[in-house]
Amino acid sequence: MRLAVLGVGLIGGSVGLAARTRAQADVAGWDPDPGVAERALALGAIGAGAEDPAAAVAGADLVVVAAPVGVLPEAVGEALAAAGPETVVTDVGSTKRTVVAAHGGDPRFVGGHPLAGAETAGVEHARADLFEGATWYLTPTERTGGVLYERLHRFLTALGARPYAIDAERHDDVLAAVSHLPHVLANVLVAQAAGTLAREDERIPASGPSFRDATRVAGASTAIWRDIYLSNADALVGRIDEAIMRLSEVRETLAAGDGEAIAAWNDAAAEDRRGLLESGLAGGPVHELRASVPNQPGVVARLALELGRAGVNITDMALYPAADNRTGSVALWIAGDDEAGRAQELIAGLGFAVARA
């Protein structure tokens, strides 16, 4: 397996490290900053440095473009131009609509986004286990090649990640709620706290654990987040409006001193949190399902998206084309009895024959 990583900072470097140690991949890397590429090589995050993106991509089975969101359409375009017909190209950008709009028509491109990272940046903080257990969103389209999607899915599970297929539009909407809005609120919190604590020559320690947790992502790298905010501004504005509405409601409840309503509001939040934590979990014995599918573009993407929508994690997958090359079967490994049952129903609902292997 030959991997090319374009951009070898924290995420690209961690992909390289994990690919080399966990997937025995040959990793060629390139970075716009030659010093970064050198450090990545010295740290073992890449096995070889390349002169330019095209040289890194040449002969690769899989290309990971780890560039800032603002330059992604161009950077992915370059990678696709240099890649062969059997190469899958993905990215790790935090918003997906723009890059998928630009390249979703190319069967070789699958948008990606790992929910991993750190307060830190830079290849110096790259870790082979950064993606262990992390949700890794993939945004295939109806044009996506099934074989290429399967290769990417397998690669990500080898890194320890849990790939979930999701529509690009939906991805950006979800991320506005679970990532971009939390970042906005963290910024608001530190601005208010700084205003409160620093007044009149006072310097009050604000180091309670809940405050530190709530503001860990405040003022995250502007180089990265400026583009994320801009590229998802419309979805984020909707979420901010919703947050303002919710805050106005609880403000009225507090102003009225309505203890019962406050208790009910807080209980509902506890319930919501429990539900969200559970939806992030999967487990139990792994079942293998076999689905018979036509050998058409987009079939694997449809399957993956359908299960992703239902929160069913595909632990592993494999494609078996039939001899006639017009049909084939997809093997899916699903953890958990309930999840496997749900997956079976969903696949049957798509009109494909499916059975437990």
Next chain:
Amino acid sequence: MRLAVLGVGLIGGSVGLAARTRAQADVAGWDPDPGVAERALALGAIGAGAEDPAAAVAGADLVVVAAPVGVLPEAVGEALAAAGPETVVTDVGSTKRTVVAAHGGDPRFVGGHPLAGAETAGVEHARADLFEGATWYLTPTERTGGVLYERLHRFLTALGARPYAIDAERHDDVLAAVSHLPHVLANVLVAQAAGTLAREDERIPASGPSFRDATRVAGASTAIWRDIYLSNADALVGRIDEAIMRLSEVRETLAAGDGEAIAAWNDAAAEDRRGLLESGLAGGPVHELRASVPNQPGVVARLALELGRAGVNITDMALYPAADNRTGSVALWIAGDDEAGRAQELIAGLGFAVARA
């Protein structure tokens, strides 16, 4: 040293454990739930169980009332009624105005609030190191007895905590910003995420690290937080209004797609966060300051509040009454060269002679 703990859940139990293991205290405990008191005894969080609050308080040098905010005025009143004239009584409630308004006139009462806790509750999760390095706010008044305040301060540093004196009004204002508002925002975040993720039979994993951090305190124990919200509703409403204003501003910036303004806003948040983290730190060599003070009620509280306002942490303190019992000196140990210099200036500014020992 004899300690009484009234209410032996997570916080009270951890006070007991830490007092027994780190301050060699005899700890008597009482809890409204006899089963909780039994478990605290079995876990070693208290050395003896008491029949009722008065029995626990009898003969104690120090009483910690760890009751929910809603019943604090009554519970502290009971403790003060049972306590001797030389006993210091404190509490651990998350808001301070109500209980200080009720008992701030008693020289034996000092309001307290450790910035520690956990997602968990219950004596089963009590830990002797829960307060290690934690800010512990104290709200002395001009009536507070100096000897009693010193005893409490020493006790808390023995637990590993860092006591900061602060005015009760200011405490509640600060906590609205650094604790109560973060809790409100966490509740808003999980409510929105649940609404977004759960629609149309979808179950999308929201388990990114930034979301988990931002919502760790969502739906915190209603039994505790209902009272906190109610007792600090006016301050919190002000903070919510401010948050809504800030959110409206960033919303407009996003809607306008103004990249420069977004970058400036995010950079400012990074700067605020850095400043807040630094204000929570102290360090360097410890200096001893000696201040000559009149032997009057409230003098020690004034000193502590003045240094607390400036963010100067008093690592340790000791009182030395003079033979005439009309004057005396206070020794203060301050970590850090700058902090010690600032403390010296501030004490001199109060009109007291002060020198490095």
